[in-house]
Amino acid sequence: MTTLELQKMANEVRKSILIGVHSAKAGHPGGSLSAADVFTYLYFEEMNIDPADPKNPDRDRFVLSKGHTAPGYYAAMAHRGYFPVEDMKTLRKIGSHLQGHPCMQHLPGVDMSSGSLGQGISAAVGMAVAGKLDNKSYHVYTLLGDGELQEGQVWEAAMFAGHRKLDNLTVIVDNNGLQIDGNIADVCSPYPIDKKFEAFNFHVINVADGNDMDQLRAAFAEAKTVKGMPVAIIMKTVKGKGVSFMENQASWHGTAPNDEQFAVAMADLEKVGEALCQK
16 A cells, blocks of 8 residues: 555544444553554554455564554554444444454454454463474564563573574554553653663664554564564553543543544544645
């Protein structure tokens, strides 16, 4: 897809995030919105996947380590064709296949159930090891939150991945700077993130604006050239990106908009869409 097409799709993904969270009256919009661009890039440009064949053994794998941002994950999957976009309205409802955190038993295309922070990257590392042992060509991607880096298990997994030279693994960190309790630097600073991954023998790519499709494209292109070591893409993003009153507000980490707020948020995204159509 062109950059403009990806931008338009990311805007649709953001709308679906809000529709889902508003309908559920619960969920995590802030981090879903900050990662909407990378969800879109992965599912529409980067990964070797087929919604019609979600269990293909040669497919690329994706693990949402920050599983609470399932609304963003589901929205990208829906628009990619894994299930009807209208199903976003069933988010977190009893009997829905769209649970509050990803569940591989209920939704084809989800490669790993997740939600307990720190564990997703370990599962992704295991998948990457399996790919090496089986001489498979698939690539494994995992998305972590920056607050999630406070979990010790993340660094155990990173140590192992670097030691095993897992060049079929790309770790992406959504560095929006905020977690449920506030600024990550105040709660328990993980900085410098890049130097930490480098210490564990990762090739690190810093993305100044992880909400910019061209910068994401350049980062993933660079990642493809790396041999003999795993890659960590550290992307600076804006929590709540695209919604005026949610941007850079920790209070929107896990809060659903009411009817009035939902209307304002959707209007914000409509304006973004209109501007993109003028390009």
